[in-house]
Amino acid sequence: MRILFLTSGREVPSSRFRVLQYVPYLEQRGHHCVVAPSKPPKYRGWPWLGNRLSELPRAGARTLDLLRAAWSRFDVVVVERELFSSGITFFEKQFRRIAPTLVLDVDDGVFLSAPQKFQELATLSNTVVAGNRLIAAYSEKQNPRTVVIPTSLDLSRYEYQPPTHRVDRPIVLGWTGTAGNYPQLGLITDALRQLPADRDYELRIIAEREPPAELTSLDNIKVRFQPWNAEREIEDLRAFDIGLMPLPDDEWARYKCGLKVLQYLALGIPAIASPVGVNSEILTHDQNGLLADSTAAWIDAIERLADDIDLRRKLATAGRTTVEATYSVEKNVTLWEEVLNSAAAT
Structure with missing residues (x-):
């Protein structure tokens, strides 16, 4: 499949652990992945501009992503959390119009501050991926096609080392x-x-x-x-x-x-x-x-x-x-692949 991931930013924790870790594993399985981070990063913005005014360059960058998506004909577009921290859902709706499949990934209670917005995004999506069962329980009220994939770690990077007893330091x-x-x-x-x-x-x-x-x-x-x-x-x-x-x-x-x-x-x-x-x-x-x-x-x-x-x-x-x-990426990449295939089939 050709998959477009729309993420919050290159160093935003939700982007790193919910999307970026999985990309190499999905590509090893033959999928073509493109990651389009928010520019500037969502929730922070450029310091000299402020987060609210940073929505303007973010919108410009997402417009370019939209044009690329229309040209490249991706099979699946994955939205990590939401595209804008404000109440805007315009861009998600436009991506839904041009993409055969839209998947929404949620790893936090973003719906608590904007329940109406979340309802729009959840019902717009073919599938919602929830980071834990509590998020899934909320999401299922808006979209029964909700699947739990827990936040996970790439254990090839996290080498286990047992604790040692050291008396020479605190x-x-x-x-x-x-x-x-x-x-x-x-x-x-x-x-x-x-x-x-x-x-x-x-x-x-x-x-x-x-x-x-x-x-x-x-x-x-x-x-x-x-x-x-x-x-x-x-x-x-x-x-x-x-x-x-x-x-x-x-x-x-x-x-x-x-x-x-x-x-x-x-x-x-x-x-x-x-x-x-x-x-x-x-x-x-x-x-x-x-x-x-x-x-x-x-x-x-x-x-x-x-x-x-x-x-x-x-x-x-x-x-x-x-x-x-x-909670390992090596184990849960199979779940992601199954979700993407299933969502594309709906």
Whole structure:
């Protein structure tokens, strides 16, 4: 098949993990794939123009993509999330008119802020691909042709390394994400401040922008910021001894796809996460990770892993097995191929 992927941006997490990882695998199977990222990236825009005014150059770029799609006669057009963060659905409708098949991929609760827009896009599509079962349950109300393909990792890049016991440096507690999600990390600052002073801890933060002062002034813990870099991402994550994924128990967080946890598990980093949404499906407490729902639970979980290297190794081994079984690109590319073939047949 000839497949056109319309994505949010080259370095936007949803584009990298929902689309770009799969392209080489689909091409190995004989499909011709073209990726057309938003220009400038969706949700951010050009700093000197602002996100709202950046919709104008985005529209210009999508017009060129539309002309290319009309000329090239793609079999399937895949829209990652939505083409514009505003209420515009004009371009999706135009792509639907010229493409035999339209597939919508959703990995977040984008419908919470714009339910009418999502309804339009879902009903417009031959198939909706949902990143988890909660998103699928919502989508099925608009389009019964909804399929779950979980957010996955290319394990050829994520080499597993079991935890090691090193007494010559602090226990590194790690968090990675976009700067817009810093409030999530802020949920556990009380727990971090209450960790015993006789244990040497470091909080390592990886994001595209420096964290606010409330995350860097923890008194008893050294905090180190590591600017996110696509080429160093996996190497930087390997510095974590324990991976953290706190989430608020709210509607938006419940639709998250657990990417942080999956990255930790794939690399052999034992994870602690809030039991919110898909986190409780990925992690089974005390089997392949730890779940914490209060300040006391976070303190206990961190101290247990810091003190018990055998527990860290046990959780790391089971965590990697979880990713291999359910959340690998190598496994789920077959699901993508089946979805694209099925959608094209409808």
